[in-house]
Amino acid sequence: MSAPPPEIAAMRQAIDEVDHALLELVARRRSLVGEVFARKRALGLPLVDAPREADLVEERRAFAEGLGVPGELAERLFRALLDDSHARA
Numbered sequence: 001m002s003a004p005p006p007e008i009a010a011m012r013q014a015i016d017e018v019d020h021a022l023l024e025l026v027a028r029r030r031s032l033v034g035e036v037f038a039r040k041r042a043l044g045l046p047l048v049d050a051p052r053e054a055d056l057v058e059e060r061r062a063f064a065e066g067l068g069v070p071g072e073l074a075e076r077l078f079r080a081l082l083d084d085s086h087a088r089a
Helices: 006-041 050-066 071-088
Strands: none
Touching: 006 071, 050 071
16 A cells, blocks of 8 residues: 555544544543542432433534534434443443
8 A cells, every 4th residue: 555645644644633632532531520420429429410411412412513513423422421431330
């Protein structure tokens, strides 16, 4: 396989950088969720708040759509993040 044209290589590098930034944000979110869970445990509160999660998904869909990102994509992303949180609960 030959090397891509320089402009394609540069675009791919930019995509790689965005992907890494996304993963850094996911790691940060997971850390914050862990802190919330620890505090909820200390206070004897339920770890999962279904009404808040439903509101979160709807708000993220609307926010995404305002950015030109399909709402369904945003919902899938946030449901995956919530599923990860539930697995850690």
